[in-house]
Amino acid sequence: MDEEYDVIVLGTGLTECILSGLLSVEGKKVLHIDKQDFYGGESASLNLSQLYSKFKPSGQKPELKGRDRDWCVDLIPKFLMSNGELTNILVHTDVTRYIEFKQIGGSYVYRNGRIAKVPSNEMEAVRSSLMGIFEKRRMKGFLEFIANYDEDVKSTHQGLDLDTNTMNEVYNYWRLENGTKDFIGHAMALWPNDDYLNEPARQTYERIVLYVQSVAKYGKSPYIYPLYGLGELPQGFARLSAIYGGTYMLDTPIDEVLYEDGKFAGVITKEGKAKAPIVIADPTYFPEKVKKTGQRVIRAMCIMDHPIPNTNDLDSLQLIIPQNQVGRKHDIYIACLSDVHCVVPKGYYLAIISTIIETDTPHVELEPAFKLLGPRIDTLMGIAELYEPQQDGSKDGIYISKTYDASSHFESMTDDVKDLYFRVMGKPLVLKKRPNAEEEEGLNGL
Structure with missing residues (x-):
């Protein structure tokens, strides 16, 4: 198989599959290898026997x-x-x-010993069981401020500056109670802890806007999910890569990693030697290069x-x-x-x-x-x-993804994808808006 590639990708986790798909579309010749015999790596979906043999x-x-x-x-x-x-x-x-x-x-949140629905707009806030009548008014005012905020129209800023005021100061301006801050910060902005309270409000504002826009798209909740599990996502990107000429090899352990002058040069597997100047891999392939x-x-x-x-x-x-x-x-x-x-x-x-x-x-x-x-x-x-990589990959041509965190959505994972794409390609990932009919209809099944 002694072949030359532009990029070798190791592991078929979602991060790796998205990148091999994107790079294939960019015209790169991609070889994608996984030591396991199923797609998805750490982000796979398992059937019943696989599940029990892994955990019990x-x-x-x-x-x-x-x-x-x-x-x-x-x-x-x-x-x-x-x-x-x-x-x-x-x-x-x-x-x-x-x-x-x-x-x-x-979308629900646990508060004061019971489960309540997270209000997704001003109307739901008014009906919510999470707040008393005066707090509802304040919450409505806060959500209207978020919805109407316009960078260029000073009158919409309420005298607040999202880059200098902390999120706590924004909350306090609206006189919101701690419990209300809790569900806005954790169930809408989806922060995993309270560190965000003392940071500039801009990022929290953007997260709340994302939440509200996501709810507005299809109603009910901001979340969607693929039929047959998340394991479908890596396979979808793998198909994309294959359409653009990417080569896939499952059930193929790496026997040796090749280096030239301290830089990545290729791999040897049971199929032979494959050469490439760079590799994108999940942390399990280079344990010595992650922390x-x-x-x-x-x-x-x-x-x-x-x-x-x-x-x-x-x-x-x-x-x-x-x-x-x-x-x-x-x-x-x-x-x-x-x-x-x-x-x-x-x-x-x-x-x-x-x-x-x-x-x-x-x-x-x-x-x-x-x-x-x-x-x-x-x-x-x-x-x-x-795990996360110890270095950015520019010195040795080895670009390693981060482990998937505990968060309940994919936003941190896509940050990692964009970061890796930028380091590998030397340019930011620009997602073109496609003005076709399919985009208007939205996603399959919704």
Whole structure:
């Protein structure tokens, strides 16, 4: 196989597959290799046997209905913001042709011991059970300020400067209560902790706008999700790469990495030698070139035969437990899906809990979430260490992605994609708006 390529990509995680798709479209000759025999790497969706052999190899498997392949359980539960960057990349590259999406039924937050719907606009804020009557008025004023804010029209700024005023100062200007700050910051701006309060308000403003626009796009919630699980996303980008001449090899371990003058030069596999001046890889391929971020994520996949109580029997939702509400430093996320998304057989629900570990007994940290779920048929848990590259890749031609974090959406992952694209290509990723009919209709299935 002694062949020359422009780029070799190792691992078929979502980050790697998006990049191999984008680079193939740019005319690069891409070779994409994965040591595993399925797509998706850390972001794969597993069938029932794969799931149990990974998380409970010697454990008792409960009697569950349906065929093995009726189950598609994500290793990393995340939803797409319907107006977010990943959705923009999907539309820009036409990968939407291969994947059908379904909306997520609702967005909820845990507050004062109960579950409440997150208000997505001024009208819902007025009806929300989260606030008293005066607080509702203040919240309505705050949301109107966000909606009407115009950089060039001073009168819309209310005397605030998003680049110098902290988010806490903006909240205080509207006299918002701590509980209201909590759900705006954690369930709308989707910050994982409270550090953002003392930072300039600009980024939080942008996050709230993204949330509100995402809700406005299809109603109900800001989130969408691919049928048959997130494992469909890497495969969609892999097809894109293949259409543009990319070569894929699954189940192909790397026998040796080749270097010339300290720089990456290629790899040797059972198929022979493949040469390229640069490589994009997930952290598992170059353990000596990554460092631990110091954070670990625990995820629990809960199989249930009922929807989450107190959520209007919705077929899917996101539920956020803000850290303040349960005396933690990091939020706890719950993603719930059902047969409507083709990830479990009819009659089952899948709730996946994730958070950053703070103690020596991580499973105990999930108790507040378990309490909200009600009875569970089975629970499978996994812990993942988070890694990031030690260097930017410019010296040795080795560009490494970051591990997927505990957040409940893909915005941090797309930041990593754009960052890697810029380092590899030397120019920013520009997503062209496509004024075709398909764009007008939105995504498949919605």
